[in-house]
Amino acid sequence: IYKGNYRALERILEKSHKGDIVAIFRYLSHHEKIKTFQILMDVDIEKASDVLYDLDEDLQLEILRSLPLKEAVRILLTFSTGEIAKIIDKLPDELQKHLLEKLEEEEREELEKYISYGESSVASLISEDFISVFEERTVEEVLSIIKTAPEDIEIVYIYVTDKKERLVGVTSIKEILTAPGSVQIKDIMESDVISIKSNATKEEAIDIFRRYDLFILPVVDEEDVLIGVIYIDDILDAITEKTTEDIFKMAGAQEEELFYTNQIIKIAKLRLPWLLVSVFGEIITAFIISIFDFTIKEFLPIIFFLPLLAAISGNISSQSAIIISRGLVTGKIMESFKDFLYYLYREVKVAIVLAFIISGIVGVIATLWLSHHIMGMVISLAIFINMVLAAFSGGLLPYILLRMNRDPLLATGPIVLTVNDIFGILIYLGTATFFLQYLKL
Amino acid sequence: IYKGNYRALERILEKSHKGDIVAIFRYLSHHEKIKTFQILMDVDIEKASDVLYDLDEDLQLEILRSLPLKEAVRILLTFSTGEIAKIIDKLPDELQKHLLEKLEEEEREELEKYISYGESSVASLISEDFISVFEERTVEEVLSIIKTAPEDIEIVYIYVTDKKERLVGVTSIKEILTAPGSVQIKDIMESDVISIKSNATKEEAIDIFRRYDLFILPVVDEEDVLIGVIYIDDILDAITEKTTEDIFKMAGAQEEELFYTNQIIKIAKLRLPWLLVSVFGEIITAFIISIFDFTIKEFLPIIFFLPLLAAISGNISSQSAIIISRGLVTGKIMESFKDFLYYLYREVKVAIVLAFIISGIVGVIATLWLSHHIMGMVISLAIFINMVLAAFSGGLLPYILLRMNRDPLLATGPIVLTVNDIFGILIYLGTATFFLQYLKL
Structure with missing residues (x-):
């Protein structure tokens, strides 16, 4: 659209909210993406x-791979570790090599x-945009620190550290505003501060945010030294990722598939194992x-x-499995065996x-259709037994998986x-054979 | 545990974070829940x-139903409309009657x-805990408003309204701190403020939070009058609810089931329709x-x-359906027909x-097992056709559902x-009959 008119584009990018820029990126051609990003x-x-x-990871990589080396390193250095x-x-x-050279x-x-720590760790969510002050600073000193803080830091809480830079408390701007100027921060801070270790999982971080209604969660290392914070908006994105993963898992698929957009063989390889499990199971x-x-x-x-039997018992078994596993995951069903x-x-x-x-x-239906009431009754009985057992096994399995520390879903x-x-099928045909052949009903 | 020792319980409740109190509630007996809540x-x-x-809705209702009428009304009046x-x-x-009488x-x-507006509206997420100031107030006046604000309001942004109480801007404490005291708020505020209408859906609110990385989103009525705000932590809960709903939908189950804990017939009624669909389909x-x-x-x-055929084609069809529908929902696949x-x-x-x-x-396997290579080939061919068609229909359907404004999932x-x-089954048996009966291979 804006062929050549880069000046106008510059102005638009300057004014637009980053959320809007992110949203349009997927609609651009490869060349437009790179050019727009460079102008930005x-x-x-x-x-x-x-x-x-x-941006989603596939777009991040697309841009980073196509930027001139120097530019790619420059933008990556703005990222947190x-x-x-x-x-x-x-x-x-x-x-990779050039980037590593530039790091201290x-x-x-x-x-x-x-x-x-791996993919599931909170590390990638840690932001270095936060304000921390030494506990012996006065309210007045902290106020001037706040005033001179970089513009893009959202100040909600101010973290307080001791002389070893360990996190010892937290306070809010409002408290600082209402306290007398000469008081030391440690006398007005809340010392009961909720934090998370840097080697924790995203899952743990999500749980803490849910439980304590926080906006920002401080992250500490093994020695309790404050190293960063996690913002709730990044948690929102982490939850979306997790949901997608869960939903894909239910179908034996994997999300990464969407990244390998044109590599048919690679995608087929990802999916084949699950299908082979089905194939060999169904050969049984x-x-x-x-x-x-x-x-027969x-x-x-x-x-x-x-097919009716397979569909109905599959259906009732997944319903049980989903209700129990989702109940366990959201805490509506307690992990206690009794519950x-x-x-x-x-x-x-x-x-x-x-x-x-x-x-x-x-x-x-079977009796009327087949005009054979014994066969109708046998089919009916076999379906009954099957459905009850399917619900039982569907409900039992999520709990076993949870106890084995696997995802109940x-x-x-x-x-x-x-x-x-x-x-x-074994039960169905077994029941039918028992009644029809041996009992000669 | 704390039989009779209410004084100790009082102290514990006073000190505990509300998130922790919420977390233990599910572990209490009915009597303990009511007693603990009354003490709290x-x-x-x-x-x-x-x-x-x-608390989850089932627990909310359990407590509200068992509290003395007066107490129940008292606590409900602390809720937002x-x-x-x-x-x-x-x-x-x-x-209900007593509560309505007490409302103005x-x-x-x-x-x-x-x-x-119904269940899907943002109405239940709207909080009245926010600070708004008239646009002609000076920075100094606003500072003193902030200092005297109720303790439980998290102040991140201060909303600015005109004389008709319409939302016209937003500013942050930090900006107020750095501005000269005599300046009017309208001269330092950001007038490009992102807001949402009170009749919007939760879905729309979630999208706005995701897109703009906000902590708090102001809510306005039809005349742009500021009536409340939505906090991101409540959005987190709304997303969890939505996820549960999605996952249940995939199995033809409904989340409400977990609420009717002991009403077997009610749960059966919720699930029966889906099973009947399966039954009548499978009778075909x-x-x-x-x-x-x-x-045969x-x-x-x-x-x-x-059964192998049904399992494999069901499997490959849900994989396609999930990949396409999740791609459409998360925006990785554009809604354009071409994409x-x-x-x-x-x-x-x-x-x-x-x-x-x-x-x-x-x-x-079939050829070796049955020692009948033509039957083996026919089975193989029928499975091939089936799998490809299943993937095609599984991938097509989410798009049709989306175009019909239904959930692609x-x-x-x-x-x-x-x-x-x-x-x-029609294709499988049709193919087999065609080759085995008519062509007499």
């Missing part, structure tokens, strides 16, 4: 840094520490069905209802009611559905 | 109000307006199978692979690679899996 860097390097930080740690591995080798010894050590169901072929040959209509049993028992009771209705309906994934199919 | 009300009504606000609107319908009739005419009107599959019974009688092993087509085409290409591998494996629910089963 010239106009306002701080804003360019914020925009890059807020934690944020650099998050993306450095994905940058081209040469850019101390920063490099910190960087290595953060990389060792094929063998089970083949074992019962004498029953004699009473063919039995297998008409196989869990109460909900599991409830799931089974609900399943009995539902199984009674569904198996009744299917039984009536995995219980809704493909493995469980496959295991469900295997047992469901 | 006596010790610190403000904290009691915050605690009640942060939006929050009352959210729960008033679920309160006992008598409590104006508040009652506001309440009715909020109730009419039963008819389809019965139509092909001549093929002749080539029984064909049906050994029915969507690109990703759909990609899904189909991935499916072709996967289908090639999976159908190859199944084909080899519904595409992973039970209805789609059922429809998938119907077409999958």
Whole structure:
């Protein structure tokens, strides 16, 4: 649109809120992205840094890879060490090398520490935009520190440290405004300050924000030295990422797929393992069905209802699994065995009611259709047993996963559905064979 | 634990952070909850109000229903009108009546307006804890307003209004501190203030917070009059609710289930519709199978692979559906038809690679097992066609749902899996019949 008219673009970028700039970036062509970003860097390097930080990782990498080396290093140096740690591995080798050269010894050590914490650590969320003051400063001195603070720091709390730079308290601008000027900060500060260790996980940080209704959470190292803060708006983004991950996990897919936009084979490789689990599991169901072929040959209509059986018991099992696992994750269901049993028992009771209705309906339809009331009753009974057991196993598994320190939501994934199919079909055909062949009803 | 020793409990409640009090509430027995809450009300009504606000809705209602009528009304009057609107319908009739009597005419009107906005509106998130000043006030006057503001208001921004109480600007404490005392607020304020209308949805509020990295968002009515603010920590809770809702939707379950803890029949009623959809859909599959019974009688092993077929194509279809719908929701995939087509085409290409591998494996196993290479090839071909079509339909549906203004995530629910089963089985048995019966290969 703005072919050539860079002056106008400069003015627009200067005036626009970074959130709006981030939002339009995805709509630009590759060339436009790079050009726009370079102009933004010239106009306002701080804003360019914020925009890059807020972009999705695939766009971040696209821009960093295409910028001239020097420019890429310049913008990366505006990032916090934690944020650099998050993306450095994905940058081209040469850019990595140049960036590392520009970092100071101390920063490099910190960087290595953060990389060792891994993707799930809070490191990438840590911001260095905060104000901390020595505890013996007076209110008046702190007021002048606040007045001269860099413009882009949102001041809500002022952190207080002792002479070893350990976090010892927190206070707010309002308290400072109302206190007499000569009082030392340590006499008005709140010393009961909530903080988080730098090697904590994002999950832990999210929980603390939820529990204590904070805007900003101070981060300390092993010696309680204040090293940064986490802003709640970055937590918001972390939650969105986590949600996407959870939803993908439920289907045995992985989010990274969206990054490898054009690498079909790479995506196929990511997905194949889950499908293979299904394939080999369902080959077992094929063998089970083949074992019962004498029953099937004699009473063919039995297998008409196989897909119905698989669908209904899969459905009721995932409902139980989701209700129990989400209850456990959000804390509505306590981790105590007693509380869990109460909900599991409830799931089974609900399943009995539902199984009674569904198996009744299917039984009536089957009887009328096949004009064979014994086969109708047997199909109905087999569905009933299956549904109740499916609800039981669907509800039990999230708890077992949680006790094994795995994500309970995995219980809704493909493995469980496959295991469900295997047992469901075994029980269904077993029940049918027992009544139709052995009891000769 | 603290049987009888209420004095000690009082002291603990006084000192504890409200987040911690909220966290222990679920572990108390019914009697303990009510008693603890009453003590908390006596010790610190403000904290009691915050605690009640942060509790999950089931616990809120449990407490409100069991408190003496007068006490329940007293604590509810500490709530904002939006929050009352959210729960008033679920309160006992008598409590509703008493509460309405205590409200002023104006508040009652506001309440009715909020109730009419419905559950998805931001109304319940609106807080009345904010500071606004008339635009002609001087910096000095504003400073003294800040100093005398109620203790529990977190002051980050100060909102500026004109003489009709319309929102015209915003400023921060820091700006006020650095400005000369005699300047009018309108000369230092930022007049480009981001706000939201009171009839907006929670979804819209969440988007604004994500986009603009705010801590607090002012809420205005139709005439731009400032009526409240939304705090980001309440948005955090709203996002959690939304996530739970999404995850439940994927399994055809509903979150409210967790509230009706002991009402088995009520829960069964909530879940029955989805199961019935599956039942009737799968009865169609039963008819389809019965139509092909001549093929099945002749080539029984064909049906050994029915569960495998249903599982694999269900799996690949939900993967496509989740990737496309999540991509659309998070904006990684644009809503433009062209961009969507690109990703759909990609899904189909991935499916072709996967289908090639999976159908190859199944084909080899079937041929070796059944010693009938034509049947093996036919099974393999039918699985191949099915997988590719499943990926195509799984990827297409979220886009159609989005265009119909429905949640694209519904595409992973039970209805789609059922429809998938119907077409999958039809195609599978159709292909097998065509090759085995008509072509007599």
